[in-house]
Amino acid sequence: MPVFDDGQTETEVPVGVVETDVLVVGSGPAGSAAALFLAELGIPNIMITKYRWTANTPRAHITNQRAMEIFRDMGIEDQVLADATDHALVGDTVFCTSIAGEEIGRIRTWGTSPAREADYQLASPCLTVDIPQTYLEPILVRNATVRGTQARFSTEYLSHTQDADGVDVRVLDRLTGSEYTIRARYLIGADGARSKVAADIGLPYQGRMDIAGSMNITFKADIAPYVGHRPSVLYWVVQPGSNVGGIGAGLVRMVRPWNEWLIVWGYDIDDEPPTVDEAAARQIVRNLLGMPELEVEITGTSLWGNNEMYATHLQQGRVFCAGDAIHRHPPSNGLGSNTSIQDSYNLAWKLAAVLRGQAAPSLLDTYSAERAPVAERIVKRANKSSREFVDIFVALGVTEAKNEAEMVEQIEERKANTPEGAAKRAALVAAMELKNYEFNAHGVELGQFYRSSAIVSDGSPPPVPTRDPDLYYQASTVPGSHLPHAWVGDNRRRFAMMDLAPYDRFTLITGIAGEAWAAAADKVAQELGVPLSTVVIGPGREVTDLYYDWAKVREVEEAGALLVRPDKHIAWRSGSLPADPARALHDALASVLGRNGV
């Protein structure tokens, strides 16, 4: 028998306790992203997940600019785009009485309106796309394992104990029924909305779980002729008599254009959960589509609860939670998976810096300080958006209707040339306008501003919003803000500003008049033993401010400097070149890393 050496080493059979630096529980967006980021940074990690699969229903899909930027940073943007429905096809959210029936209205969403497109394009090199969770998770898991993550499916987290040096985690191999211990320096609980890790460390929460019930029906049917001309991800159907509990509204969501779909229904959480067999599911699909004869293949049904709950602290000792474990809310605004990925992006570089001895353990406390306010904001926004749907029903008058016939009458009244009809049309204008807070909430999507000891103030106050902070993102370089976007480059290449500040280091950005910062940064990198690069922007340097846009958004003099963290937030800035730039930079970076006085 020939023996082939394919360059792959055999996986060693563990003897005794399995050891790693970071154990990640969960392979959802938060867990698989955490594993990927740690692996990218060369940190040994194991990711376990209870089931034998990655996501088995489409769930998350709207993938916003910040998440896409993170994928760009990881070099996997192309892989995500290859499996995603393009930005141009996600925009026309439709309200109707059925897919084949009358339209009540449309709203251009996710930055596809001409009035909003500039805001979105000025803010980021990436645009919002649609990629169902069933497609995204395999990409994240695959890239994590390629870069070094040890992935264990059918492996359940049971319990843990922690001591001064690490965490002992008991896990169950669900294939063999055997239990074993994994010893990790740190543990990340990314185990979803019913997180056992969060419960075990007693995270404090505000809010309530299971405030409303929802049912998903997935199906296949080619309905391109009804939707191709108004491409969208979401078609909301207001249909008398079509409700399972609650009001007569269902969501028809595109999974793949235009032959795979997901219907979401509300049901009364205080009643027995509905049981829907295949025939009933087919009937619901045909009703909402308004196509009584349509051939439909039902591919699945499932139930889930809507929550309004967020953790106010995210860590206990060496154990952290991320994702739905710390923010639990309805899908409105499409924030769940996006925020989960960003949680992990915030945490992974800090763990790497502490594990490598580059930062003090106190850096890890800043995860909670920075991300808990984000969790609160998105949970409140998503629930408010969900409740604001009622305005559309109120505008239509269907909430007052006593029966199906009255509901139809109320919906019809919007067509009447009467004072009542005119009032209804005016109310619909206002109700549709309000939905911008769900579908074009750019400020909520991008406007995270961090306050913690990993941000060093330059004395400037936090930016004051000039427009509605939920709807509009405002770029700034005040420490705590995200690095503003601009295109830079030279005659051969074009870069987004974020491309100049990779995830594996701190980056100091300056202009030609600030070239003295480069030597200062080299000195500080040596002194602190921390990777730190300098980028000088200007003609004849690494990159040029091609459109002269960077000069307009950097908010510091050309001789000033911005210190950018691996997660692209501004750690510190200097408005001009001080007499001793090395001293100023040393003090700032040491402070960010919790190494004051070093």
Ligand SMILES: Cc1cc2nc3c(=O)[nH]c(=O)nc-3n(C[C@H](O)[C@H](O)[C@H](O)COP(=O)(O)OP(=O)(O)OC[C@H]3O[C@@H](n4cnc5c(N)ncnc54)[C@H](O)[C@@H]3O)c2cc1C
């Ligand atoms: C219908 C619907 C539509 C949505 N649309 C969007 C959207 O458009 N955009 C968006 O950003 N978000 C959306 N979301 C929200 C999104 O799905 C969640 O926010 C996201 O899945 C959270 O990721 P997570 O990794 O924290 O948790 P999950 O995805 O729930 O993953 C939890 C992981 O933990 C594992 N696990 C659990 N317990 C254990 C255990 N004891 N041991 C080992 N492993 C365990 C599970 O196997 C799983 O891998 C939507 C949700 C729904 C229901």
